[in-house]
Amino acid sequence: MKITIKEIAREANVSIATVSMVINKKDQNITEVTRNRVLEVVKKYNYLPNAMAGSLVTQRTHIIGLVLPDITNPFFPGIARGAEDKANEKGYSIIFCNTDDKLEVQEKYIESLTKKMADGIIIAHSSSSEKMPEILERCKVPIILIDRDFDSENICGKVLVDNSNGAHMAVSYLIEQGYKKIAYLSGPLKTRTAYERLEGYKKALSDYEIEFNDKLVKFGEYRIEWGRNGVNELLEEKEDFDVIFCGNDLIAIGAMKELKEKGYHIPDDIGVMGYDDIYMASLVEPSLTTVRQPNYQMGYRAMELLEERLKKAPGSDNTPSDMKTITLDTEIIVRNSVKINKKVKS
Amino acid sequence: MKITIKEIAREANVSIATVSMVINKKDQNITEVTRNRVLEVVKKYNYLPNAMAGSLVTQRTHIIGLVLPDITNPFFPGIARGAEDKANEKGYSIIFCNTDDKLEVQEKYIESLTKKMADGIIIAHSSSSEKMPEILERCKVPIILIDRDFDSENICGKVLVDNSNGAHMAVSYLIEQGYKKIAYLSGPLKTRTAYERLEGYKKALSDYEIEFNDKLVKFGEYRIEWGRNGVNELLEEKEDFDVIFCGNDLIAIGAMKELKEKGYHIPDDIGVMGYDDIYMASLVEPSLTTVRQPNYQMGYRAMELLEERLKKAPGSDNTPSDMKTITLDTEIIVRNSVKINKKVKS
DNA sequence: ATAATTTACTTAAACGTTTAAATAAAGGAA
DNA sequence: TTCCTTTATTTAAACGTTTAAGTAAATTAT
Numbered sequence: 001m002k003i004t005i006k007e008i009a010r011e012a013n014v015s016i017a018t019v020s021m022v023i024n025k026k027d028q029n030i031t032e033v034t035r036n037r038v039l040e041v042v043k044k045y046n047y048l049p050n051a052m053a054g055s056l057v058t059q060r061t062h063i064i065g066l067v068l069p070d071i072t073n074p075f076f077p078g079i080a081r082g083a084e085d086k087a088n089e090k091g092y093s094i095i096f097c098n099t100d101d102k103l104e105v106q107e108k109y110i111e112s113l114t115k116k117m118a119d120g121i122i123i124a125h126s127s128s129s130e131k132m133p134e135i136l137e138r139c140k141v142p143i144i145l146i147d148r149d150f151d152s153e154n155i156c157g158k159v160l161v162d163n164s165n166g167a168h169m170a171v172s173y174l175i176e177q178g179y180k181k182i183a184y185l186s187g188p189l190k191t192r193t194a195y196e197r198l199e200g201y202k203k204a205l206s207d208y209e210i211e212f213n214d215k216l217v218k219f220g221e222y223r224i225e226w227g228r229n230g231v232n233e234l235l236e237e238k239e240d241f242d243v244i245f246c247g248n249d250l251i252a253i254g255a256m257k258e259l260k261e262k263g264y265h266i267p268d269d270i271g272v273m274g275y276d277d278i279y280m281a282s283l284v285e286p287s288l289t290t291v292r293q294p295n296y297q298m299g300y301r302a303m304e305l306l307e308e309r310l311k312k313a314p315g316s317d318n319t320p321s322d323m324k325t326i327t328l329d330t331e332i333i334v335r336n337s338v339k340i341n342k343k344v345k346s
Numbered sequence: 347m348k349i350t351i352k353e354i355a356r357e358a359n360v361s362i363a364t365v366s367m368v369i370n371k372k373d374q375n376i377t378e379v380t381r382n383r384v385l386e387v388v389k390k391y392n393y394l395p396n397a398m399a400g401s402l403v404t405q406r407t408h409i410i411g412l413v414l415p416d417i418t419n420p421f422f423p424g425i426a427r428g429a430e431d432k433a434n435e436k437g438y439s440i441i442f443c444n445t446d447d448k449l450e451v452q453e454k455y456i457e458s459l460t461k462k463m464a465d466g467i468i469i470a471h472s473s474s475s476e477k478m479p480e481i482l483e484r485c486k487v488p489i490i491l492i493d494r495d496f497d498s499e500n501i502c503g504k505v506l507v508d509n510s511n512g513a514h515m516a517v518s519y520l521i522e523q524g525y526k527k528i529a530y531l532s533g534p535l536k537t538r539t540a541y542e543r544l545e546g547y548k549k550a551l552s553d554y555e556i557e558f559n560d561k562l563v564k565f566g567e568y569r570i571e572w573g574r575n576g577v578n579e580l581l582e583e584k585e586d587f588d589v590i591f592c593g594n595d596l597i598a599i600g601a602m603k604e605l606k607e608k609g610y611h612i613p614d615d616i617g618v619m620g621y622d623d624i625y626m627a628s629l630v631e632p633s634l635t636t637v638r639q640p641n642y643q644m645g646y647r648a649m650e651l652l653e654e655r656l657k658k659a660p661g662s663d664n665t666p667s668d669m670k671t672i673t674l675d676t677e678i679i680v681r682n683s684v685k686i687n688k689k690v691k692s
Numbered sequence: 693a694t695a696a697t698t699t700a701c702t703t704a705a706a707c708g709t710t711t712a713a714a715t716a717a718a719g720g721a722a
Numbered sequence: 723t724t725c726c727t728t729t730a731t732t733t734a735a736a737c738g739t740t741t742a743a744g745t746a747a748a749t750t751a752t
Contacts, residue, residue, distance in 0.1 A: 285630070377730065
């Protein structure tokens with residue numbers, strides 16, 4: 001038989017209110033002896049309170065929705081893990097959702113999370129389509145944005161990385177190592193990350209007074225296949241380049257594969273630099289020089305922000321002061337796909 | 347203001363029962379006109395029913411717990427994704443939990459899932475410690491085991507891969523390519539997977555009348571670092587070997603790294619074979635010949651099994667006939683870290 | 693000694709649904 | 723017409739908690 005607070009109360013000869021108070025440590029006014037009597041019965045039956053029933057009255061489920069494009073993409077497990085660790089620390093559970101960057105899937109998930117009364121949502125949203133504000137609007141719980149920026153009413157926090165600065169650092173680094181003709185295989189320009197990284201790329205070039213050459217910049221998906229194809233697109237331009245900066249590590253890995261198959265030597269003939277520092281980056285050959293995004297931190301801090309916000313009364317509106325943006329720093333990870341101090345040599 | 351079924355009922359001039367019936371499509375007895383009136387109000391307010399409140403009475407949360415060692419380990423995202431896809435298809439949500447293979451963490455998660463009234467749990471459990479049965483016993487919901495076998499009362503399904511057979515296939519393959527001295531870098535023997543793969547390794551050797559040599563078998567963690575260390579342990583034995591079969595791909599990748607650094611050429615000097623076929627396996631150099639475990643399928647089928655089981659009334663006990671075991675097949679993925687038809691050459 | 697306060701509980705309403713049972717109106721059979 | 727069914731809807735109990743308000747006894751203050 002399923003055992004409820006009622007049974008415990010009956011067996012311990014107290015009211016259910018007393019049991020509830022003991023369980024929730026609101027027992028300043030409960031005598032030692034009653035408390036122990038209750039606790040004993042609780043233990044005897046291995047009683048665990050039904051959180052749902054409690055949630056109904058407290059209006060808190062301690063469930064957080066984590067909406068990501070695809071956990072199978074090596075960029076995301078770290079984020080998920082970070083969020084989960086912090087959540088667990090604070091007594092929250094995480095429902096996770098893969099959108100494949102499809103707007104209608106994302107919408108469905110947000111609806112589902114709303115129905116299940118998630119206390120909040122952490123989301124790496126999909127595209128900045130016009131429907132986004134409406135979708136987010138409809139969702140009444142606090143939302144934390146990660147990785148991809150966007151502006152809307154009920155967003156109460158953002159954890160971003162400075163893409164522009166990351167790309168700027170990367171390209172500056174390449175230039176300082178002596179590279180002059182820097183090609184760029186970007187992700188899809190409709191994503192904010194790609195757009196911002198392109199900005200950083202351009203700014204670094206102009207800082208060092210290198211002319212921007214749009215024949216050296218190609219746009220595609222954040223995938224290995226695009227890395228391969230992108231290299232070919234670049235080669236077809238018959239425009240000289242000595243290093244390829246890539247929109248992410250997957251592109252970089254694809255680019256390296258293709259270059260090697262075409263007989264180029266990395267980094268001697270052509271350097272390759274990535275972005276993200278996924279697990280694989282250190283394992284490919286040559287190991288990939290890249291820009292580390294602190295993805296564990298992203299998840300962790302996002303959950304931290306959310307937990308902070310959730311200290312306010314349930315259902316309470318966001319005040320402007322709730323809105324907090326954390327911008328995490330990137331870091332250049334020097335490995336072997338880019339020559340160090342190339343200029344000295346050539 | 348938060349809008350509930352009561353508001354909808356009032357505004358539509360019907361009872362809340364009617365609204366409930368319309369929403370849940372139990373509306374055979376509702377007139378077209380009432381239905382539409384209700385639906386209109388629902389739409390007007392973007393009303394979404396509070397699933398928790400419903401769950402309280404139906405005793406179904408449509409929440410599934412997915413308990414994994416570590417989503418950051420490349421073996422697991424595929425499983426998670428498979429489970430999530432099927433879950434989503436059937437209207438379930440997944441709460442995910444990382445145990446780091448720690449028993450007390452696992453216990454805590456199972457407790458949390460029980461409190462939150464998860465309808466079921468899919469778990470790649472941690473170690474076969476003596477406490478496991480007790481932990482599982484206490485958890486009253488249906489449990490599906492994945493990847494790692496175990497026996498206990500309320501387990502109502504298993505999705506396993508035949509580790510012994512997988513290893514047997516792999517080693518047989520190696521032998522048939524002409525390899526004779528096959529070293530084995532195993533995972534920790536306390537895990538069932540490692541134990542079974544060792545069985546398969548031994549059986550293949552004996553099938554081909556090759557003597558088992560325990561100097562060629564070393565045990566460590568399922569990690570890259572162990573691959574590196576394992577190679578050194580093998581080399582120290584001064585025992586000849588022409589290929590290393592590895593307990594998983596991470597070990598294989600580590601082994602390859604170490605071998606290459608030591609100046610060995612793969613596969614010409616020494617072959618390396620992995621197990622799992624994680625994403626990275628095709629990206630390392632040389633690309634890794636390995637045994638594919640169908641991990642997306644594992645997650646997917648596990649959720650399928652669970653969903654099937656959940657068609658029974660909530661709280662109903664497992665009958666022996668509920669217990670279903672699915673054993674998925676492995677497949678050899680031929681790449682470049684093992685020589686094909688070595689015997690012809692040498 | 694009486695009133696006021698504190699302590700240790702209990703009562704009962706509330707949370708937002710689902711659903712079995714009740715009811716009332718309409719339609720059909722006798 | 724009267725009775726029986728069917729149809730369309732409502733009533734009310736139930737799900738398992740939390741918590742504000744109430745109460746009775748014990749303690750302290752006056």
